[in-house]
Amino acid sequence: MSFPHWRKSTVSDHAHPTPVAHQFDDREQQTEVGRLGMWLFLATEILFFGGLFTAYLVMRWKWPEAFAVANSKMDVTLGAINTAVLLTSSLTMALGVRAAQLGRGKGSFALIIATMVFGLAFLGIKAVEYARKFQEGLFPGPGFVFEGATGRQVETFFSLYFMMTGLHALHMVVGIGILTVIAAMIRRGRFSPDYYAPVEISGLYWHFVDIIWIFLFPLLYLIHPHL
């Protein structure tokens, strides 16, 4: 691929950054404000997911046997692959932020695209998992099928599974959308070592979504010893 506009993309004076917004005194204030805003937003997200984690912990404490049984239906291999995919995407994201910080337009663009690709891969694998669960009759609701005395609580496990991973997947979709915008902005040469804040705060968001998964994976997939 060649990017004709980027012949001198590593030179900052060809960058076309967004002007500093009128309420700020300087770009530094704007950057700090953006960072603090994103950290606060992530704090709200912790509380948001926290409600579901609380429900999960309470239900698991109440029905340990049912949860262990339900867990045996989970595909640990796919879950583990997804974990590796997401961790790798965080690596490419971090490297992409670093590249933007260094003014490397082509490098940061490639890394952001890689991050998005990994994100899409994650969602694809998730879709495969969901489809399998549907087929096996493990989606909660009228079509739910499970033999055994603990059937209803197994259904509860799966409703939590779908709610938690579904909410997480929704956040991934939003993240990919954000990265699309960032990639477009990189392409248009908007960033430079003096101004790369949007890349950085998008990175924060992406890492957060990754961390949520790091908690989801063991709780949802690793209760029951599988090996």
Added chain:
Amino acid sequence: MSHETAVEGTNYLNNGYSLRSWFLTTDHKRIAILYLFTIVLFFFVGGSFAVLMRLELMSPQGTLVQAETYNKLFTMHGIVMIFFFLIPSIPAVLGNFLIPMMVGARDLAFPRLNLLSWYVFVAGASVTLFALVTGGLDTGWTFYTPFSTSYSNTRVVPAMVGIFITGFSSILTGLNFIVTVHKMRAPGLTWFRLPLFVWSLYATSLVMVLATPVLAITVAMVAFERATGIGIFNPAIGGDPLLFQHLFWFYSHPAVYIMILPAMGVVSEVIATFSRKEVFGYRFVAAASLAIAVYGFLVWGHHMFVSGQSVYAGLVFSILSYLVAIPSAVKVFNWTATLYKGQIWFQTPLLYAFGFIGLFTIGGLTGLFLAAMAVDVHLTDTYFIVAHFHYIMVGGAVMGFMAGIHYWWPKITGRLYPEGWAKFSALVLFVGFNLTFFPQFLLGYLGMPRRYYHYPPEFQVLNVLSTAGASILGVGYLIPLIYLLWSLKRGKVAGANPWGATTLEWQTASPPITQNFPTTPVVTSGSYEFPALEEVHSE
């Protein structure tokens, strides 16, 4: 000064008259006005539900409305008043208008998010109103499970969606305020030079940002459970109804501090200005705001003493609930001490502030009754609770809102309201309020449960008194609506600082120019340095 001709020059109000300039504004002051219209509208909607309820309750076995309708009325009264009036009221109107000015900034940190928060608010309100109008909701504003998930025949799912959406408005507002206060203070404006209103709103914003997401996920779970029939909360299918209560109250208790802290901030400003004296114990009052916000997260179980919650959990929540009252007491004592050796000027905002202090003190002290578990067993779910929270929410928060609206009216509009009418309606409100809600304390101890459509005849006299008070209260709220609107065209021109106040917003024009200050102010002293009075203002 008070007889100048009409305000000259461009200000934020006449800087563009098109619909687009208002509905696509990013000016925090215009957004505050947009919010003002919406919340006042909801106040009267919620108030009309209350009127119908009180009329029904005049007779013990009355049939003004059907039981199902009554249940919808109290549910919708609660939802509209809490989510669409009280929570946004002071923060989204006065906070939006004043925070940037009080810190010497041109706008909030995220002006477009600010506008988005109003649209999110309107969207959430529309969805909720849609639910209300296409069948209503009868779960109570507390939507306890399994009634709300599995038994109610009303529009639970759309109402949950509406409230879910509205919550994000709160989160965006709080986020904006926190970042603004941290990062956009004018040169020289250190934390301990900030006005106490800013401290109060900062503490409020912490609660908005951290508590609201929990409510959001909880109502989402309720909607999900109702829509799909799987069980997190319904014991018939293995769920736990107490889990719902814990999640719900984890937000809804801090929510009451979202509603009262801003009003306390208004009272601090009004007491300072109309005593011409810094609030006594400034640092303690500032710290008390933060303490209330933090402690407020630790006491939610006091709503659940008879719920089946463990006795030991109850003990912990009980003792913490006493401790959360202490910072509020500290504020009341400090406000009182501020008046000592002040220059007291009896203007309407100060009257409302006095009303706040008296009524909030009563409401807060009745909270001690409820923190006492043994007494709470008798009082919970009765009219004592209804009286307790209305003393704080109406006698406290709404009076604080009225104080703030009157105090900052000249700044927002450039006009003064008619002082005589204002004082009169403050008095009417005070009398009407007490007549409405004091009898409810008695009803509660006598054992009249809340949310009761019919009741035994021996409770009638107190109910009639309460309804009589409510009619006076209604009048007391209509009068300001009229004279405030009147003052927009016919009120005396106010000038930049009719009250002789010292905080930054008063050091610029009324109404302010769009960018608030011609140049960024540089701050060299605290917010409450009052110069000596050369001459007494004769009003």
Added chain:
Amino acid sequence: MSSFPLLPDQASANAGSIDALFFALVGVSLFFIILITVLLFVFAVRYRRGNRVDREIRRKDNLKLELTWIIIPTLISLGIFVWSSYLYFQGKTPPADAMEIYVTGKQWMWKIQHQRGNREINELHVPLGQPVKLVMTSQDVIHSFFIPAFRIKQDVLPGRYTTEWFTATRVGEYHLFCAEYCGTSHSGMIGRVVVMEPMDFERWLATSGNNETMASAGEQLFRTYGCAACHQEASSSRGPVLAGLAGSAVKLQDGRTVIADRGYLQESINDPGAKIVAGYSPIMPTYRTTLNQEQLNQIVEYLLTMDGGVAATARRN
């Protein structure tokens, strides 16, 4: 004509002590309300703008004063907390010889089952001076059993038993209210508690109900629904031995140990898969749709009184 009551009747042993605490709280509140009101008034008038008084201010804050008005309210609060917690624990600790009565709440009525077999709807007859423990549950949504004259209230939950107790100290009739909003006829879910002299109560029991106690009705159900087929006396039975089970510790398959209280017994019938006893298979079917709550109560009562049951032994004394 109509009196203007300010207090409900004091008809239980603890009502007086609750009222005493309530009045103490009223006293503390009045003190602070009057203090603040008077100070506000006095300061506002004395220091009114235009009044010539000494306004020389020495300090803008006063650490000692702040500490005083933090520490004193804290101490008062702690005092009330200790007093209230003591009363609360009393209210949560029924005496061992309390008479047990089952209460089932459902939209929109209260169903009462006396152990001796009498049943009532929206009425609760109890003897004077005898501790009574209510064992309560709900068939549908959360309700709350509230007797203002006794100063007691307790939510009743579906799928669980909750309890409250009292000792009635005055003969008479008192309000019974549902105090947790439960739908259309929440305010219609009311009734009366009738306190009778012990002799009158005995007479009432004898004449008003059938002769079959809850436990014997439960025993009949136990046979009718085939429980005995799996739950036999022999140690080779397919299901755990139930004689003597009630009140004892049970080891579960996953290693936990639970006490076989009423809640456990009810859960085992409605949701057998929830807790599998160690050494047994999860083959018991659910009886959730077969038995109604009153029948469940009867079976639970039967299980509690089965030979050797710990609870039964305790209660017989």
